[in-house]
Amino acid sequence: MLAASDGEESRGDFVKALEIVTAALARGGEHPILHFKRAEHLMALRRRSEGFAAAERAVELGGSDTGLLNAVASIYIQSNDPGRAKPLVYRALERSPNDPTLLYRAALCHFYLNETAKADELLARLLEIAPGMGHAWHVRSQLATQQRDANHIAELRASLARPGLREIDEMLMSFSLAKELEDIGEFAESFRVLLRANDIKRGTLTYDVKSDVEAMQNVMRTYSAQAMHELRGGDETPGAIFIIGMPRTGTTLAERILGNHSAVASVGEAVDFPEEMTAAARAAHARLGLTDPNLLRASLQMDFGDLGRRYLAAVRQLAGGASYTIDKLPFNFRYAGLIRKALPKAAIVHLTRDPMDTCYAVFKTTFINAYHFSYRLEEIAEYYIAYRRMMDHWHAVMPGVILDVRYEDLVNDLPTQAQRLLQHCGLPWEDQVLDFHSSTKASTTASAMQVRKPIYKSSLQKWRSYAPALQPVLKRLAEAGLVDSDGNPLH
Secondary structure, three states: OHHHHHHHHHOOOHHHHHHHHHHHHHHHOOOHHHHHHHHHHHHHOOOHHHHHHHHHHHHHHHOOOHHHHHHHHHHHHHOOOHHHHHHHHHHHHHHOOOOHHHHHHHHHHHHHOOOHHHHHHHHHHHHHHOOOOHHHHHHHHHOOOOEOOEOOHHHHHHHHOOOOOOHHHHHHHHHHHHHHHHHOOOHHHHHHHHHHHHHHHHHOOOOOHHHHHHHHHHHHHHOOHHHHHHOOOOOOOOOEEEEEEOOOOOHHHHHHHHHOOOOEEEOOOOOHHHHHHHHHHHHHHHHHOOOOOOHHHHHOOOOHHHHHHHHHHHHOOOOOOOOEEEEOOHHHHHHHHHHHHHOOOOEEEEEEOOHHHHHHHHHOOOOOOOOHHHHOHHHHHHHHHHHHHHHHHHHHHOOOOEEEEEHHHHHHOHHHHHHHHHHHHOOOOOHHHHHHHHOOOOOOOOOOOHHHOOOOOOOOOHHHHHOOOOHHHHHHHHHOOOEOOOOOEOO
16 A cells, blocks of 8 residues: 555655555554655645644654654654754654764754754764764854864865765765865865865756756746736735745845744745646646646646635645745745736745855855756856846836845845835834844754854855856856956946
């Protein structure tokens, strides 16, 4: 029965997989693994309240199984809830105290919850057992800004010199070493190591930036000014907030500011809108009997109101009853017009940052399963240009809808920019939004540590420390009219 369910899951038919598991439970009685599989399928279908209930039942029945505890904890972490994952991981650690995977999972929970001392303690213990575990090194290097007399550089170099190192571990440790070298001002050596890290990662990917650029151009052509004017029927429910832009531009900082408001809950970098949008476009495609495999034309015939309602139903299961929800998936910039049509009362906030700083910040970050353009300088430049053209398009076809917030303005004048953010989202002022760095709410993004600190300005113009190496980006952005020959933004 599980094999049949897994088969449907592998084909992407989570409805059928859920039916199989539910039938097995009805026929054969309760079993923890069946409840866990049911939880997985429900979460894939974004029926999260039911999924959490199934996960809890799995733990009630099989709470002595360390693998099950770890798997359920993973569901909670992926749902932006490491606080609920942590006790399950510790229950598993009681039975397997030296399991590297469990130690890493526990450290990750503490990291996301800003419990850095405990995270560091667990990672140090883990690396004594498994010194070549790249994921552990990667988190450990993020826990603090390293100092010349207090860092892990020698240990990282020793671990990188170990024979038989897996490619993924070399890649993650190289990103970690580059970060620590930058922390202590060794910029040339940092970039040399960073190039190696990006080369490894890029070599694992099948990717062509032209496909992304063409996809953005197709969306702009389809969602023209005329189409945006003619489309109607969205859900008028207020309260949805979308934070969009390039990654590493302050999107998490804006999320933390807004998320510290008493009426607001963040659902993190949820993929709900693009997934619900794709499902709605496929339904329209089937209803219209189209043979063109491109769903864009069909998407113009979507039920935008139903799309909005389905999205809200999904994310509010993660929001704990809050009347305002933040969806901080930067990638949603590609769908800003569709968000507007599905949810006319949604607030859309676009974070911008110095172009060269943005491109460098992307290059020095490893993303788990996203942003494949980010591992070659030339591809970053091409993607960035396409992104800017797309945002210009959205501003042109729906003027006044999107609030642009510059990262530089946020760090230079937080009170003014926080006020702009709240006003745009229809929220009354609360002083506590300025105290975002003290929040105990979890943060599970690449910027998890940065937003735990008070506002700092040390990352402004960071790219200039690497200016000679970043000339390919500078040249391409200058050709596109986005920066001058010295890298200063032109508009």
